[in-house]
Amino acid sequence: xxxxxxxxxxxKPGYRxxxxxxxxxxxxxALKKALAMQPEEVTAxxxxxxxxxxxxxxxxxxxxxxxxxxxxxxxxxxxAVNADESEPGxxxxxxxxxxxxxxxxxxVAISAYALRAKASYVYIRGEYRASFRAMExxxxxxxxxxxxxxxxxHLHVGAGAYICGEETAxxxxxxxxxGHPRPKPPFPANFGLWGQPTTVNNVETLxxxxxxLAKGIEWYATMGTKASPxxxxxxxxxxxxxxxxxxxxxxxxxxxxLDDLAGGVRGGKKLKAIIPGGSSSGFLPASAVEKLVMDxxxxxxAGTMFGTGAIIALDExxxxxxxxxxxxxxxHHETCGQCSQCREGCxxxxxxxxxxxxxxxxxxxxxxxxxxxxxxxxxxxxALSDAAAIPVQLAIQHFRSEFEQHVxxxxxxxxxxxxxxxxxxxDDEKRSELVEIVHSDxxxxxxxxxxxxxxxxxxx
Numbered sequence: 314x315x316x317x318x319x320x321x322x323x324x325k326p327g328y329r330x331x332x333x334x335x336x337x338x339x340x341x342x343a344l345k346k347a348l349a350m351q352p353e354e355v356t357a358x359x360x361x362x363x364x365x366x367x368x369x370x371x372x373x374x375x376x377x378x379x380x381x382x383x384x385x386x387x388x389x390x391x392x393a394v395n396a397d398e399s400e401p402g403x404x405x406x407x408x409x410x411x412x413x414x415x416x417x418x419x420x421v422a423i424s425a426y427a428l429r430a431k432a433s434y435v436y437i438r439g440e441y442r443a444s445f446r447a448m449e450x451x452x453x454x455x456x457x458x459x460x461x462x463x464x465x466x467h468l469h470v471g472a473g474a475y476i477c478g479e480e481t482a483x484x485x486x487x488x489x490x491x492g493h494p495r496p497k498p499p500f501p502a503n504f505g506l507w508g509q510p511t512t513v514n515n516v517e518t519l520x521x522x523x524x525x526l527a528k529g530i531e532w533y534a535t536m537g538t539k540a541s542p543x544x545x546x547x548x549x550x551x552x553x554x555x556x557x558x559x560x561x562x563x564x565x566x567x568x569x570x571l572d573d574l575a576g577g578v579r580g581g582k583k584l585k586a587i588i589p590g591g592s593s594s595g596f597l598p599a600s601a602v603e604k605l606v607m608d609x610x611x612x613x614x615a616g617t618m619f620g621t622g623a624i625i626a627l628d629e630x631x632x633x634x635x636x637x638x639x640x641x642x643x644x645h646h647e648t649c650g651q652c653s654q655c656r657e658g659c660x661x662x663x664x665x666x667x668x669x670x671x672x673x674x675x676x677x678x679x680x681x682x683x684x685x686x687x688x689x690x691x692x693x694x695x696a697l698s699d700a701a702a703i704p705v706q707l708a709i710q711h712f713r714s715e716f717e718q719h720v721x722x723x724x725x726x727x728x729x730x731x732x733x734x735x736x737x738x739x740d741d742e743k744r745s746e747l748v749e750i751v752h753s754d755x756x757x758x759x760x761x762x763x764x765x766x767x768x769x770x771x772x773x
Contacts, residue, residue: 317560330415331415340415346526358525369591378512381512389431392425393434393514394433397436401592402621403623405517405622408546418452422461425464438473479695484513491649494695540610545622549624552626563608563609578628585633586598588625590618592700593701594704601615635725658702670732
């Protein structure tokens with residue numbers, strides 16, 4: 314296994330992530346090194362390292378930084394940190410923020426210097442209260458120690474909206490508006506927060522910056538692949554023996570993560586499918602896992618995407634139709650409704666998947682689902698519509714017979730009870746019932762048990 318550099322500190326017994334502990338482990342030395350350079354030199358190092366964004370798109374980080382206007386541009390500029398970790402199955406950023414917050418703060422400070430940012434804004438998911446408290450403490454410690462100089466870091470708590478993980482919706486929310494994605498162009502590097510140049514980066518992405526500055530790009534290239542260097546935090550959940558967050562090199566076989574780190578499928582059952590990169594990466598059958606490589610190119614070649622690098626494992630007892638319905642229900646609830654393809658498409662995917670699962674499917678429902686999903690791809694302001702469509706397309710591509718069996722037998726072959734089919738305008742009593750049903754089904758899709766100790770694990 315490759316050298317690890319993100320999790321070793323927080324795995325040490327008694328490590329609490331304080332400033333004193335972090336500095337004993339070499340913390341903020343990379344910031345000191347960066348401040349001795351010109352901002353453009355720092356940007357060049359990050360660009361030449363090949364670091365790719367860990368938030369979903371995998372765009373080269375240093376290249377993204379170069380999109381900011383030249384230093385002669387008098388406008389104030391900002392760094393927005395996307396800590397709105399809401400992708401189902403994903404729980405990596407919270408590990409860094411809760412257990413080693415100064416690694417994030419240092420990454421933000423270095424990046425803000427490289428971007429010549431006036432200030433940085435960390436947008437934290439509303440439900441991440443422990444993350445907020447840990448980050449608040451770390452920022453206060455760093456500020457009192459004079460480490461942030463004239464580049465303050467501000468925290469902002471979201472209100473639980475998945476759509477605010479999209480960079481322009483995040484900026485709208487930061488400005489106090491409804492979290493609706495903006496049409497692009499203009500792009501954030503030219504017209505971002507308050508109409509000023511802004512770069513948006515993910516938490517894990519920025520946590521990679523201090524090690525790169527401290528140890529150099531040659532060291533960084535020894536991990537991962539040529540196109541996707543470095544390590545990533547893989548959160549694995551579902552039907553495995555040791556769910557948790559593991560630091561692994563990009564390019565690692567998915568089977569190594571499943572079998573060697575996560576302990577294989579729980580209860581000795583067979584693997585049926587995985588979701589390889591968070592919910593929006595869709596379903597892949599167990600047969601694909603044998604040769605699946607966990608990096609951007611490997612998952613692209615498998616017909617999906619790396620996304621957040623979060624794996625959800627489903628065993629042989631899982632109903633793919635039901636799992637698809639759970640995801641459709643999530644996206645139906647989370648669409649902002651701004652684009653008709655997404656607003657109507659998410660609703661219909663949810664309702665049709667629901668009736669198929671409940672034994673009320675029609676002969677043409679499978680083809681209707683595919684037609685709907687196709688009409689949702691690449692036609693909206695942001696990628697939520699695509700994120701909702703991809704799981705449906707891949708579920709039918711790899712498990713079409715299961716959908717057809719539901720329709721033919723007019724029941725769920727796995728003996729599952731009926732699911733609620735969401736419609737707008739439910740009264741409060743029905744909404745209360747829906748919450749219980751959704752919670753139950755999410756637990757079924759993910760994992761009902763607690764994590765146990767394992768090599769490289771960060772979440773218990």
